[in-house]
Amino acid sequence: MQPLAESLTRQWAAQRGERLEIVESARLSAGASAETTVLDVRIDGGDARIVLQLLAGRQFGAALGRRDQARIQALAQRHGVPTPEVLLHLPASPAHPEGFVSRFHAGETLGSRIVKAPALAGARAALTMQCAQALAAIHVLPVTQATYLPLRRADSQLEELTRIHHGYGDTLPVFELALSWLRRHRPAPEDPCVVHGDFRNGNLIVDETGLVAVLDWELAHLGDPMEDLGWICQRAWRFGEGALPVGGFGTREALFAEYEHASGRRVDRDAVRFWEVLGTLKWGVICQWFGRQYLEGEVPRIERLAIGRRTSEVELDLLDLIEGHD
């Protein structure tokens, strides 16, 4: 921590003109693509709590660097999207990878607790509306101020998934059927807007009042707003609460109605269904990717091997979606 602490203190003084002292640090998680540490600090003598996220490992697909991730998160925060304020970009150095620092918010992030904890019953009642409002706010962010985001339309995402899946050489007829279905159901391209790209239960901070903050902007891009609506409804993020498609806490009808009200934009149900199928297939290809990371010796954790076997769950889900079941 010492070289990292020195680097952080130096950058803090250079970028913010304030004296930072680290009192205590606690590592929160070592995710697939980020290492998160909560720091209790003194800033010019005043107590504060901040969050440091460092780039760690590889992210599936085209993830943003930490600088652009910080930029889009800061833009969203300035425009009223509930997301932590970005305080500092930490350039990579020999002592540590690139990262950024944001304000700490207390609350629950574990999806399984968000859908089940009795203390969060009130939050669950409000969460669908709040997610719809946050999504509406993201989708009207000024594209002209986010030109550094990659354009990722349905066509290019479909092409990318096809290439990655075929690259593994697995024989998965259900995945092939899903690719064929997606090619036949592509939505007409709309004017691109800012898309969060990973808006789901598990990337939200929730307290008793509901949504506190939207996290994890590294897959943000320009594209079809319906993509975010499809992603939050995916089965992988329902944590066992299958009858509630929106994150395991809400219904599609409630999400769509509030989204239309808040954004003034009509929800294209067919496009959402397309993105739901694409998102489900994407999760399946991510399962393949995790499995290969183990088999090819890149990440020697058997958790990766176990996730590699979850393609069968995805097959079941894809068949349900293609046949029109919820």
Place this chain on the structure above:
Amino acid sequence: MRRPDLPDLERGIHGFQSSSAATADDAAARYEQRIARNLEEIVRREQQSGSAWRESAQARLAALLGREGSLDELEVELCRRLADGAIDESSPPLMLHLRELAIARVEIDSPRYWSLQAAKARVGR
């Protein structure tokens, strides 16, 4: 071919058992030990599942495609026809076949998966 297959899992479990994490007592090691036990269960279920479900899948697929071959060969051929658009979800025998096979695999990989029961009910089980 679909990986990780049975030998992949057996190698993974064996490799884990000879690592220090197999006997360590911290939270990360206990998590990996739980995953290893899950993988052992998958291996046990796959070994006990026998060959009947593969044979019936092979027979369904041979009838669907109008040709003989191993299950692997027939699945490769099915993928080719799906990619060509020669067959799609409008074929009830195709959908029944895919669903039966997916159910058989989920019963091995994650029998407690929340949508498995509904999927079985859809094919009258």
